[in-house]
Amino acid sequence: MGNRVDHEYDYLFKIVLIGDSGVGKSNILSRFTRNEFCLESKSTIGVEFATRTLQVEGKTVKAQIWDTAGQERYRAITSAYYRGAVGALLVYDITKGQTFDNVQRWLRELRDHADSNIVIMMAGNKSDLSHLRAVSEHDGQNLAEKEGLSFLETSALEAVNVDKAFQTILTEIYHIISKKALAAQAAATTTTLPGQGTTINVNDTSENVKRGCCYT
Amino acid sequence: MAKNHVPDWLNNSLWSSRSPPPQQSLTPAKTSIDSEDMNRSTNSAVKSSVSAESSVKLPVPMPPPAVIRAEPRPVPPPSPKVEIIGPLNSSSSNCRSDGENGSSAGSTTTSGISSTEDISRQAQLSQELSRKIINLGEVRRLASQGIPDGPGIRAIVWKLLLGYLPTEKALWPTELAKKRPQYKQFKEELLMNPSEIARRLEKFASLENDGTGTDIEGKGVLSRSKVTQEEHPLSLGKSSIWNQFFQDTEIIEQIDRDVKRTHPDLHFFSGDAPSAKSNQDALRIILIIFAKLNPGIRYVQGMNEILAPLFYVFRNDPNEEDPAMAEADTFFCFVELLSGFRDNFCQQLDNSVVGIRSTITRLSQLLKEHDEELWRHLEVTTNVNPQFYAFRWITLLLTQEFNFPDSLLIWDTLLSDPEGPQETLLRICCAMLIIVRRRLLAGDFTSNLKLLQNYPSSNISHLLYVANKLRVKSAG
Numbered sequence: 001m002g003n004r005v006d007h008e009y010d011y012l013f014k015i016v017l018i019g020d021s022g023v024g025k026s027n028i029l030s031r032f033t034r035n036e037f038c039l040e041s042k043s044t045i046g047v048e049f050a051t052r053t054l055q056v057e058g059k060t061v062k063a064q065i066w067d068t069a070g071q072e073r074y075r076a077i078t079s080a081y082y083r084g085a086v087g088a089l090l091v092y093d094i095t096k097g098q099t100f101d102n103v104q105r106w107l108r109e110l111r112d113h114a115d116s117n118i119v120i121m122m123a124g125n126k127s128d129l130s131h132l133r134a135v136s137e138h139d140g141q142n143l144a145e146k147e148g149l150s151f152l153e154t155s156a157l158e159a160v161n162v163d164k165a166f167q168t169i170l171t172e173i174y175h176i177i178s179k180k181a182l183a184a185q186a187a188a189t190t191t192t193l194p195g196q197g198t199t200i201n202v203n204d205t206s207e208n209v210k211r212g213c214c215y216t
Numbered sequence: 217m218a219k220n221h222v223p224d225w226l227n228n229s230l231w232s233s234r235s236p237p238p239q240q241s242l243t244p245a246k247t248s249i250d251s252e253d254m255n256r257s258t259n260s261a262v263k264s265s266v267s268a269e270s271s272v273k274l275p276v277p278m279p280p281p282a283v284i285r286a287e288p289r290p291v292p293p294p295s296p297k298v299e300i301i302g303p304l305n306s307s308s309s310n311c312r313s314d315g316e317n318g319s320s321a322g323s324t325t326t327s328g329i330s331s332t333e334d335i336s337r338q339a340q341l342s343q344e345l346s347r348k349i350i351n352l353g354e355v356r357r358l359a360s361q362g363i364p365d366g367p368g369i370r371a372i373v374w375k376l377l378l379g380y381l382p383t384e385k386a387l388w389p390t391e392l393a394k395k396r397p398q399y400k401q402f403k404e405e406l407l408m409n410p411s412e413i414a415r416r417l418e419k420f421a422s423l424e425n426d427g428t429g430t431d432i433e434g435k436g437v438l439s440r441s442k443v444t445q446e447e448h449p450l451s452l453g454k455s456s457i458w459n460q461f462f463q464d465t466e467i468i469e470q471i472d473r474d475v476k477r478t479h480p481d482l483h484f485f486s487g488d489a490p491s492a493k494s495n496q497d498a499l500r501i502i503l504i505i506f507a508k509l510n511p512g513i514r515y516v517q518g519m520n521e522i523l524a525p526l527f528y529v530f531r532n533d534p535n536e537e538d539p540a541m542a543e544a545d546t547f548f549c550f551v552e553l554l555s556g557f558r559d560n561f562c563q564q565l566d567n568s569v570v571g572i573r574s575t576i577t578r579l580s581q582l583l584k585e586h587d588e589e590l591w592r593h594l595e596v597t598t599n600v601n602p603q604f605y606a607f608r609w610i611t612l613l614l615t616q617e618f619n620f621p622d623s624l625l626i627w628d629t630l631l632s633d634p635e636g637p638q639e640t641l642l643r644i645c646c647a648m649l650i651i652v653r654r655r656l657l658a659g660d661f662t663s664n665l666k667l668l669q670n671y672p673s674s675n676i677s678h679l680l681y682v683a684n685k686l687r688v689k690s691a692g
Binding site: 021022038040041042043045046047048049050051064069070071073074080081 | 470473474476477478480486516517518520521561563601603604605607608611612616662665666669
């Protein structure tokens, strides 16, 4: 296993950042992993990758976050990046109605390419630009409820709710994993609870949510 | 397996050495960065003295008066005296004064060039460029080792390598006189806003018989009859110019977003200076025109990054002061360059033998062929799918992996290779992997991917040397 070298975590969760071009995905990533924000960041081509390790309910979780290009052309290519993802942060820009309208397209994208149990959080980014707001928080909330997603408005610029968004996703994933582990334990007494160094393999299986906790 | 072990040359001590191997005559990267800065001064007084004093007999193509005369109307005219502000790197101040006072312009001002080999190669290139019929093979040979700075040399060499300028110099003025007005016409036709088009169509309809119609009629773009009845913003007709306009809006917004994000660290492209604004405008217009003329590909994110080096080089060419001409030249060279790489941008071709996926697979095979141990560690042991890093390397022709002056040097090699840029590109990518092989072999998935997505700054001559070595291996 490729990540054997790094023993400093209990779980490794792969999370993808998706959403239209220009909604601020890369800045959410840099805010979360490096606490940086760059007003004039370059457009992302292909995929970019960063990690951050944090505590989730007493466990050390390494979040491996994949930032993808927003333009439609890149979706065919980026489908490979969904493989093994257990969480997704679907970002739109509260000042651009079109990016909110496209949320449905991104959900379809996830349905087509990602694991069906993937945990999805929708984030209305750029909440600092409230004077330019085009999508109300209420509308965001409604859509999230309708689609069964978690929802937060975020500001990568002001560092508002970015950590919370990831923390929420990771916690939810952890709960799913733990529940499955308990169920698995009940089903087969030989299986132990996930312990130190359990890896949710993001590299070569698309079913790690289902099986991740059961093989070591 | 025969290729199971690392070839001896890979274990040579030169891999850990930062200095270029002894037998090569490549430009040391640092030197070239300095010399690149020399090119930045676009003070017109300097320009003329440069071309006058230089030992290089650089031909100044004389476009016909018609080309010079008019600034295309629909576009905000770029400011003619653009100051390239802002150093490309911290070392620029050393040579800046040389460029600005222009007193020592010419081959001797290239204080950045320390090696006699570079000077001699520059002289050879200049000599080659001064011939009536340029020997392209010779230019390729010289340029493949990096183009040493000299006033406008890179601009001319790139135009030759991209086939924009013919090798027979006497044909340059005619060729440019053909192309540049063509671009101007594209601008006039393709950038017009719909109400303007509608107005012109009406006017055209009324003038149809007296032969003084506007210049749209010849191209057949909008030659339908009765269009005027349908041409209003709420028209639902698919053929409506307004419908087309709204479709274009999306792509234009994407272009705008990306042009603004092109080299945010370079004053040439970014910031509030008027020069940066007019340079951004030029990039924007070129991309829009390209998208409109190539409906199969339109605009794909990242094209801005491929366009930027071309425009930078041509706009800073002291032999071409008119920004509109630099823009036109850039457009055609961009088209030419993309013709070799456009398949990478085409989603329909992603899974074909010419698409980006198979290009990436070829890189993987190349690595396996030359360094199977590294290949195995990357792709089998640590599961680093080459798509995760090489996608950007390849589609953006390495413009994002190195600093700007270094990527220009890489492009010298890419463009000059007689085998075509794609093969060279793959060799350079492979060399990039091999150069950091020790770190990769010691790394896991995370550290390897981080390393390859944030490639460490490197000695470019060394990189190109290694890449070239791969060619020899492949052949043998």
